[in-house]
Amino acid sequence: MNTNQEVNFSTETVNNITEGFDHYINEFKKLTILAPEYFKTRNWREMQANHRKRLRLYKDLVKSCCDSIDVLKANKGENRAFWVEVKNQYTQAIKNRQDRELAETFYNSVIRKSIHQLAVDEELMYVHEGYDACDLHPNENLYYSYPSTWGLQKIIRQIVQDFDFGVPYYNKEEDIQLLVRAVREVILSRYETTKDTVTQVLKSVFYRNKAAYLIGRTRVGEKWMPFIIPFLHSENGIYVDTLIFDPKIMAHMFSFSRSYFMVEVDIPSQMVSFLNAVISHKQIHELYNAIGFNKHGKTEFYRDFLLHMEESSDQFEIAEGIKGMVMTVFTLPSYNIVFKLIKDHFEPxxxxxxxxxxxxxxxxxxxxxxxxxxxxxxxxxxxxxLNRISPELIQELKNTVNSLLIFKEEKLIIKHLYTERKMTPLNIFLESCDHEDAKFAVEDYGNSILQLAQANIFPGDMMTKNFGVTRQKRVIFYDYDEIEFLTDMNFRWKPKPENYEQIYASSPWYDIARNDIFPVDFKRFMIGRKDVKDHFLQYHKDLFDPNHWKNIQHRITKGELLHAFPYPKEIRFRPSLTA
Known part of the structure; x- marks a missing residue:
């Protein structure tokens, strides 16, 4: 094959990948800009459906792009020199893009799907580039600015005016005064404004579920004071629900346990840079996840992992806790992540x-x-x-997930795994925490189950070993092999025995279908710690009532979206209002 043909093949491949990436970005934006309309019309079902459609988009369009280069791939096979040339040309093609970090990730996805069993390869892939590949120069198009010389009343009024949701307010004047009072209580009671004091609010609104969020910061006391303003839309109109200054609450709103926001983004790295200054508790990859670019978030996570590997020397080891029947889990003690592999065989x-x-x-x-x-x-x-993996873990992997392992020179290549935030298993947390922490943990454990139910998720196996406790002592579910949609389950009272044979039967004398659930049985296994068990049973007595579960099912099947507030209800301005 002559040189011109080689160049044509590589150029056509580059064109297909750049066109594929353009198509992805355009479709991503089309779906994102629907969020304000769904919020305006209170169309919560379509809001959620649109969110799922956007999540599926990346994988579908990567596959489409790979299909478009199949003919070229058939001619070139897995020719390394060909892909090196493709990468070189692609780098030139995207060098002036303001979203080129995303374009690099898209390329990585395409080549991983095009070359069989391709592990990370620095010559063929974009491995060490950073999120700030684009210039982070000040961008007045990114946010509105409000100088302190305007005075607090005017600033708040202008913020409310700048964000017109297209529907009447429930009580706009009251909203303004509630915001003014909150600013006075939290900021002006501690800091004095100067000529340098300025407030900046991102022009893009962050939508998720039934809420719309404004994100901003105020320069006061020689530092930035971040804030978030949630808006809800009830049948009676738009209203401000609260004003959030607590950085821990903000970090939780951008948590790994939350769905991604629908937010219009022109230059992703600039949006992430602003958020990084505001939500300082979050890592870069978490912020990319939060604004919907979770595939690039995965890239940034991997780069952080590689950096950590260079700066650490400890060994991977089996994760603490009771070993699961479905997953083998290991971790690096110095890194806040666990690695989960599906076992070759499952125990009964x-x-x-x-x-x-x-x-x-x-x-x-x-x-x-x-x-x-x-x-x-x-x-x-x-x-x-391999030299970073403990012998005990190597043996455990060989015993449980051997089909997923490839030993190659000094490396272990794992064919498939999941990464997840490291948490303390709830059963272990309860073994050592004090009484007050234990009370809070079991309360939150029950809350987590009920909030999942409101999102139409039934966890299945609700033993405490399947829940984790975060650094903020929040209880999170993390074992998904038995989850089902709540609406597919049949919640029942246990039939009462009517004769001697039924009372002393060695097995249930009544029929039990696969989806039958008897909530009264939860009492037997949910909490083992004696000094908080009675408190838990009383605090969450609804958990053991089939009618409570059926009521949640009924509300879901009616089409009601049960809103889960990502901040404490006690900080809401009007707790009685519902969206």
């Missing part, structure tokens, strides 16, 4: 397949996690240095 009574487990994880990735399910990143052909 588990009777599912590896593919069925993958489908459960996919369900979670597309569903509203309501702050109670951990987000995951899925990796294929994940490479680890």
């Amino acid at each position: 009574p588990k009777d599912m397949t590896r593919q069925e487990v993958k489908e459960k994880y996919k369900l979670v990735s597309l569903h509203d996690r309501v702050g109670r399910m951990a987000d995951t990143h899925e990796f294929e052909y994940f490479s680890l240095p």
Whole structure:
């Protein structure tokens, strides 16, 4: 084959990938800009459906792009020199893009799908580039600015005026005064404004579920004071729900246990840079996830992981806690992540397949996690240095997931795994925490189950070992192999025995279908710690009442979206109002 043909093949491949990426970005934006209309019309079902459609978009369009270069791939096979040339040309093609970090990730996805069993390869892929590949110069188009010389009343009025949601307010004047009072109580009681004091609010509104959020910051006391203003839309109109200054609450709103926002973004790296200054508790990859670019968030996470590997020397080891029947879990003690692999064989009574487990994880990735399910990143052909893996872990992997392992020179390549935020298993937390922490933990454990139910998720196996406790002591569900839609379950009272044979029967004397659930049985296994068990049973007595579960089912089947507030209800301006 002559040189001109080689160049034509590589150029056409580059064109296909750039066109594929353009198509992805355009479709992503089309879906994102629907959010304000759904908020305006209170069309919550379509809001959620649109969110799921956007989540599916990336994988579908990467596959479409790969299909478009199949003919070229057939001619070139897995010719390394060809792909090196493609990468060089592609780098030139995207060098002036303001979203080129996303374009690099898209390329990585395409080449991973095009070359069989390709592990990370620095010559063929974009491995170490950073999120700030684009210039982070000040951009007045990114935010509105409000000088302190205007005075607080005018600033708040102008903010409310600048964000017109296209429908009447419930009580606009009251909203303004509630915001003014909150600013006076939290900021002006502690700091004095100067000529340098300025307030900046991102022009893009962040939509999720039934809420719209304004995100801003005020320069006061020689530092930036971040804030978030949530808006809700009830049948009676738009209203401000609260004003949030607490950085821990803000971090939770951008948590790995929350769904991604629908927010219009022109230059992703600039948006992330602003958010990084405001939500300082969050890492860069978490912020990309939060604004919907979770595939690039995965890229940034991997770069952070590589950097951590260079700066650390500890060994990967089996994760603490009771070993699962479906997943093998390991971790690096110095890193805040666990690695989860689906076992080759499941112990009874588990009777599912590896593919069925993958489908459960996919369900979670597309569903509203309501702050109670951990987000995951899925990796294929994940490479680890063998000298960083403990002998005990090597043996455990060989015993449980041997089909997923490729030993290659000084590396272990794992064909498929999930990464997830590290948490303390709830059963372990309860073994050592004090009484007050234990009371709070069991209360939040029950809250997490009920909030999942309101999002139409039934966890299935609700033992405490399947829940984790975060650093903020929030309880999160993280074991997904038995989850089901709540509306598919049949909640029942246990039939009362009527004769001697039924009373002393060695097995249930009544019929039990696969989806039958007897909430009264939850009492037997949910909490083992004696000094808080009675408190839990009383505090969450609804958990054991089939009628309570049926009521949630009824509300969901009627089409009601049960809003999960990502901030404490006690800070709401009008707690009695519902969206």
